[in-house]
Amino acid sequence: MSDSSTNSQTTIYKGNIIFTPTSKEFNILKNGYIVVENGRVKEVLSILPDKYKNQNVIDYGNKLIIPGFSDLHFHAPQYANRGLGMDKELLPWLNQYTFPEEAKYADPNYAKKIYKRVVKEIWKQGTTRIVVFSSLHKESTKILLDYFIQSGLGAYVGKVGMDRNSPDFLIETTELSLSDTEEILKEYGNKSNIVKPIVTPRFVPTCTPESLGGFGELAAKYNVPIQSHISENLGEVEWVKELHPEFEDYASVYNNFKCFGQVPTVMAHCVHNTDKEIDLMAKNGVYAAHCPNANYNLASGIMPVRKFLNKGVNVGLGTDVGAGHKVSIPNVMVAAMQASKIKWLESDKKLDWLTTEEAFYLGTKGSGSFFGNVGSFEEGYEFDALVIDDSSLGDLNITLRERLQRYIYIGDDRNIIERYVAGKKIEEPQLD
Numbered sequence: 366m367s368d369s370s371t372n373s374q375t376t377i378y379k380g381n382i383i384f385t386p387t388s389k390e391f392n393i394l395k396n397g398y399i400v401v402e403n404g405r406v407k408e409v410l411s412i413l414p415d416k417y418k419n420q421n422v423i424d425y426g427n428k429l430i431i432p433g434f435s436d437l438h439f440h441a442p443q444y445a446n447r448g449l450g451m452d453k454e455l456l457p458w459l460n461q462y463t464f465p466e467e468a469k470y471a472d473p474n475y476a477k478k479i480y481k482r483v484v485k486e487i488w489k490q491g492t493t494r495i496v497v498f499s500s501l502h503k504e505s506t507k508i509l510l511d512y513f514i515q516s517g518l519g520a521y522v523g524k525v526g527m528d529r530n531s532p533d534f535l536i537e538t539t540e541l542s543l544s545d546t547e548e549i550l551k552e553y554g555n556k557s558n559i560v561k562p563i564v565t566p567r568f569v570p571t572c573t574p575e576s577l578g579g580f581g582e583l584a585a586k587y588n589v590p591i592q593s594h595i596s597e598n599l600g601e602v603e604w605v606k607e608l609h610p611e612f613e614d615y616a617s618v619y620n621n622f623k624c625f626g627q628v629p630t631v632m633a634h635c636v637h638n639t640d641k642e643i644d645l646m647a648k649n650g651v652y653a654a655h656c657p658n659a660n661y662n663l664a665s666g667i668m669p670v671r672k673f674l675n676k677g678v679n680v681g682l683g684t685d686v687g688a689g690h691k692v693s694i695p696n697v698m699v700a701a702m703q704a705s706k707i708k709w710l711e712s713d714k715k716l717d718w719l720t721t722e723e724a725f726y727l728g729t730k731g732s733g734s735f736f737g738n739v740g741s742f743e744e745g746y747e748f749d750a751l752v753i754d755d756s757s758l759g760d761l762n763i764t765l766r767e768r769l770q771r772y773i774y775i776g777d778d779r780n781i782i783e784r785y786v787a788g789k790k791i792e793e794p795q796l797d
């Protein structure tokens with residue numbers, strides 16, 4: 366035996382395995398095996414060959430084994446505001462509810478109190494990887510990064526940039542916005558393999574051209590991704606036009622400042638983008654985070670997901686807590702399917718709705734691909750997995766596809782009995 370195989374760690378998981386290598390169909394193995402070596406999937410098998418007979422097999426019986434969920438858009442400092450201000454549009458909601466709540470994170474003790482709950486809830490809901498906005502506060506952002514590192518979950522966490530059009534109690538100078546961001550990139554860039562910083566201009570209206578330019582440069586210099594918002598609400602789109610008549614559209618503002626795919630980039634919402642903007646997203650490989658719960662709640666509209674998929678844009682799902690009211694990605698899968706059915710009708714049945722396979726793909730491999738080989742059980746993928754006990758949901762003598770569909774629609778965190786990230790079993794985070 367070579368040294369590498371002597372040292373390698375192999376574990377085999379047995380159960381009803383379901384995943385989506387493509388969005389077109391489920392790959393389903395009844396009583397199948399996933400061979401995991403050094404945290405990554407080696408192979409998925411229906412019958413265990415002799416070469417593995419001496420290996421440790423963890424048998425989950427009749428339970429489902431599925432990839433962990435990935436959430437591409439989440440605001441940690443809005444967690445305590447879930448379900449509040451839900452009768453407002455975006456801009457009044459930000460001013461009346463969101464900014465006053467985010468301002469509380471100037472106090473690291475408040476951040477500690479709430480961020481502990483946030484990370485535990487993300488764990489509980491089966492989200493194994495997540496892209497997160499914190500607030501503009503440096504210390505609180507570091508607290509959140511430290512909690513994610515302690516938890517074993519995978520995350521990108523960004524200190525929010527806001528240096529214009531923001532209230533006195535929640536604004537920073539351009540200089541501090543960039544220097545605080547850079548401090549975090551330096552300090553956290555190499556602290557963990559799966560928890561990393563991300564450059565985070567809040568959105569064009571709250572970021573000066575100087576800060577956007579600086580963010581583009583920082584992301585390139587430190588080779589870190591970027592996240593922001595685009596074209597969520599019609600009032601916001603008009604505002605960006607007024608602020609930047611020199612640019613053709615919203616996407617061009619980000620693109621001009623190298624915040625649009627020059628490094629891996631995820632843009633939340635994409636409800637009102639033009640075809641030209643969508644083409645640019647496809648060309649630059651910019652991810653769209655579809656956040657249907659938030660878009661319903663703030664009466665923003667419905668993203669035409671099918672159009673983005675047809676044009677070859679990378680699409681994933683976001684809970685967008687706290688505009689979104691739920692931390693659960695399966696809940697967002699359902700909202701995405703429902704939204705797509707309304708779009709189908711509105712488009713004279715031209716934009717096909719999302720199938721269950723597609724919605725599941727978006728919340729696993731679609732979102733997961735932002736983190737690398739994540740969200741599937743193909744060879745070389747990091748073993749991020751959930752074990753689902755759906756016996757409380759009804760008859761188990763139905764197909765495995767039906768059992769998964771039912772879990773997505775009516776299951777919840779109580780059905781998740783184990784969580785794995787990069788091959789490690791993750792218990793409920795004990796944070797301090």
Ligand code: GUN
Nearest residue numbers: 440567568594659685688
């Ligand atoms: N656009 C700018 N900031 C925000 C935010 O916090 N939430 C949402 N949904 N949209 C935004």
Ligand code: FE
Nearest residue numbers: 440594633685
């Ligand atoms: Fe958001």
